[in-house]
Amino acid sequence: MSDTPVATPVSFAEFPTVTTAEWQARLARDLKGQDPAALRWHLPDGFSMEPFYHREALAALGTMPLPLPHPQVPWLNVPTLTVEAGDGRDQIDLAAAALRNGADGIHLVLHDAPAFAVHYLAEQLPLASTYVGCTVTAGAADLLGQLVDAAPGTELRGFLRFKSASGPEGAATTDHREELRRCVSLTTGMPDFRALAVNAAFFGDRGATATQQVAFALNAAAALLADVPNEEISAAQVAGALHVHVAIGPSYFLEMTKLRALRRLWATLLHGFGLPEALNGQLRIHAATSSWTQTTLDSHTNLLRHTTEAMSAVLGGADSLSVAPFDSLYAQPNDFSGRLARNLSVLLREESGLGQVQDPAAGSYYLETLTDQLAREAWVHFQRLEAAGGLPQVRGLMQEEIKGAATETFRRIASGQQVVVGTNRFQNRGEQFSFHPKKLLRSATFDVTRATYPTEVLRLATALHFERRERKSKRAAVVLLGINTNQVIMDSFLNLLLPHERPEIAASHPKGTLSLLYSSPEEATLMYATPEQFQRFARFIYQIPAEKQLFIPPTLLSSDMPTLQEAVRVFGFQEMKVQGYTTEQVLARIQGR
Known part of the structure; x- marks a missing residue:
């Protein structure tokens, strides 16, 4: 029809076409001698992404990928x-x-x-x-x-x-x-x-x-x-x-x-x-x-x-x-x-x-x-x-590879390389919990398989320790922080120190052991134990007979101070050494006190 508007191609002829090579040259010039590779985004998956992409990136794919099919209805x-x-x-x-x-x-x-x-x-x-x-x-x-x-x-x-x-x-x-x-x-x-x-x-x-x-x-x-x-x-x-x-x-x-x-x-x-x-x-x-x-x-x-x-x-x-x-x-x-x-x-x-x-x-x-x-x-x-045989034969290999990826995530969060807003950066130091930390740590349904769990459980356990100290409670507690979490604690602590404050750190604990926090009104001590030691300790505290096969200890175990103190000694828990700092100082710094 004569009154139908005709579409006019949109172009910006006054701007010259710039190739990827020209962009890279400009980038190198602006960096003033720094390596442009420093701008790459390194993914946990093991490969890197460039700081910018241009139309040549699509040509490098060989053929233009087809769009995904449009669903009949939105999600x-x-x-x-x-x-x-x-x-x-x-x-x-x-x-x-x-x-x-x-x-x-x-x-x-x-x-x-x-x-x-x-x-x-x-x-x-x-x-x-x-x-x-x-x-x-x-x-x-x-x-x-x-x-x-x-x-x-x-x-x-x-x-x-x-x-x-x-x-x-x-x-x-x-x-x-x-x-x-x-x-x-x-x-x-x-x-x-x-x-x-x-x-x-x-x-x-x-x-x-x-x-x-x-x-x-x-x-x-x-x-x-x-x-x-x-x-x-x-x-x-x-x-x-x-x-x-x-x-x-x-x-x-x-x-x-x-x-x-x-x-x-x-x-x-x-x-x-x-x-x-x-x-x-x-x-x-x-x-x-x-x-x-x-x-x-x-x-x-x-x-x-x-x-x-x-x-x-x-x-x-x-x-x-x-x-x-x-x-x-x-x-x-x-x-x-x-x-x-x-x-x-x-x-x-x-x-x-x-x-x-x-x-x-x-x-x-x-x-x-x-x-x-x-x-x-x-x-x-x-x-x-x-x-290698596919599932189910490679199940163990899958789980080992996932464990390796998760451990690396814990390390990045502890060192500050990976930011978790509100947890390891931009924390609300005065946060009032809308839940009771002790009840949550004792809950069998509390999810301990998350990326932020090592950081969270330390904050929660520390809050309980300072509360116990202020109330001069007659009870003590052992909090299970997780497997190898002492290294995460060490990384978190060192990340908070100024360069001149950083000490020589002694070996924290053997690989594969559980990280624990012993807390009483008098002291707080970071410790480690084997899974077998912790299982025997938990059974003793809760009076669970050895013949009962299935027993999953809670994250938080508490008792009167003399009993717990003696049990920690008898079952062979070992202290994690932070040269130059007490556990109390480590926890206070992490807690922002």
Whole structure:
């Protein structure tokens, strides 16, 4: 039509085209002789990123990567609720309320699946229109059968995650192979329900790098694709039933590219099994904010972490998202934090419009390069473990590699190389805890597998020590700080000292021993002990007979001062020496006193 406006190409001809080489030359000039390599960002994964990227970066990839497929609907907002015991009716009621207030579905973590009120769930949350995910530790097929029976003729929507105690999750073993086959059979013909899970969050929430998470997820998926199919269940059926759970950390761009790399390598994996190309786009990714990066200190910073984590997840292409309440480490589920967590996803979708654009990262010089490099590194890791026998044979090797990555993270946090806002930098020294440190340290559910745990437990134990000293309490305590945590304490302490204050440090403690803090009104002493010494000590304090096989000591053990002091001596705990400083001085400096 004559009145249709004609688009005019936008150009900036007055600005000359600048090549990467010219930018690098200018960079070298501005650095005045310094090595430009000093500006590179070194990732924990073992490779580095450049300080800037240009169009030549895309040419270096060979071919322009295709954008990820646009989902039919924006990501689903799926809060997580845990049913510790009983039939779960209260949690079902909470789920119904969440659906009325912005949630699109619910993820139920069931610790006792046989007791769960499936029919009540079907009454309160109509299964024909409700996205329901379930994580169970036993009875997966039985629970799924009950769900099918509770809504006859209904195609379920959601997922099932069978969290086997034999972990890492995703590796089908003889113990539950038949269970998984039953799950696939029960949901055949239900394209919106994924009955098999690959739990990459198992690795991410224990400190694995992004490369390890992607690689190990592929190893787990390969084990399922190799083990589950039989005469009745095809490999294509298994592939169509798979979905991936991923933990999302606060490293904004890296986490985004982690999901993108996973989708690309998924296509490569399925091709390796000779499966139809049409299955590539059927992968469903459920993302959750990572427990590995949550903190108890200055816990409102978790709200900010969860914001960047959620954005990374949805911009990276997650199909569903669970945001944890900011206070979930120490507080019972409550309306306030639950509403904030639920509304974060709502705000990103309804106000920010993040679900409106297909693959926002597509074509970015930096993000396409990072996606490609992460995918290449992860594929090398995957192939190495497959060559070593794959899962479950390489389970021990995986766990050792994750432990190494986690230990390095502890070291970086202790030395200040890795900043955790509110914990090792920009601390709120006058913070008033909204929880009782002693009760939290004694809690069996307190998560001790997080990146900030060594720093947190030291702060909490120190606060208790000074409180005990001020009250002139007649009791003493031993706090389990973790394995090899004395080195983390040493690094944290040295990082606070001025150069002229730094002493020669004696050997802290042998590798593999537990780090402890003995605290009484009179003194505080950093110590170490073998796991066997600590186990015998804890059994004595709690009067647990030796014939009782299973006993997991709490983090905090307390008794009257003479008893505890004598037990520490008898069971052979050794003091950690900090030459020139007492433990009291070390703790006071770390505590900011």
